[in-house]
């Protein structure tokens with residue numbers, strides 16, 4: 138078993154998943170302003186250190202994805218953020234892309250940037266304690282999109298990123314996110330997502346990436362958020378499994394879904410059914426941002442000094458997600 142495979146498995150095995158706390162300062166400002174908290178670096182740190190010090194972290198979180206600001210911060214009790222995460226038994230990770238920009242010659246689509254100087258940045262993050270990384274490609278669905286150009290250029294970037302990350306002895310999270318915005322059907326989402334993921338693996342293989350040392354972070358197969366033809370949770374799980382079974386090579390150790398704008402309960406329920414029905418050999422877990430933090434952020438915003446209330450809310454959410462990785466979640470446990 139390679140070192141990279143061991144790290145990947147440590148992050149996603151035993152009912153654990155990933156806490157995606159890597160919101161850029163811009164995104165975090167939107168999240169904090171939505172709950173009327175000032176987006177200062179102290180407040181961003183306070184919310185995050187509250188989650189990272191919780192019991193739920195120890196039991197249910199195998200890895201945390203950080204943003205550059207956070208990985209460099211020290212808590213008000215004197216521990217660095219990577220040390221705080223490691224002391225809970227989880228592995229610190231870091232978002233290394235620098236964001237999605239307009240794609241030349243397909244101006245309504247995006248290409249993710251950040252390859253220039255990446256090798257040097259990776260060395261710096263390794264020294265700070267990171268052992269895995271994230272890069273997100275983003276695709277929209279419409280009758281013309283995602284275009285072949287967007288599919289191909291983002292897959293190329295994800296593969297070059299992954300090769301550099303493995304060279305630096307870290308595990309790349311490969312995140313091709315097909316957005317749920319739009320009025321498309323779930324079958325179109327299935328077709329487009331499959332095309333996107335297959336192209337990513339063509340490029341990963343071309344760039345000689347060790348597929349046993351990556352984690353795939355895809356979207357689930359959903360109808361567009363404005364579609365009139367919403368499908369059941371059972372159908373979501375079946376279509377998601379069909380997509381991954383047919384597009385992901387068997388060497389990949391695991392899949393950690395993004396929540397992508399689903400509510401906390403929907404994201405949990407869908408993951409639970411995916412695991413109840415799982416006929417693939419992949420571990421299926423969570424790498425949720427909003428679906429792990431939304432309620433906790435709401436509670437925290439009412440009194441940012443009330444550590445217990447915030448942690449209790451986070452602990453419950455993380456526990457529900459962990460139960461979903463074992464297909465053991467239920468409405469009854471949710472509301473207990």
Ligand code: 13P
Nearest residue numbers: 157395396397425426427
């Ligand atoms: P969400 O779960 O809120 O979609 O965030 C996950 C993530 O890391 C997006 O890149």
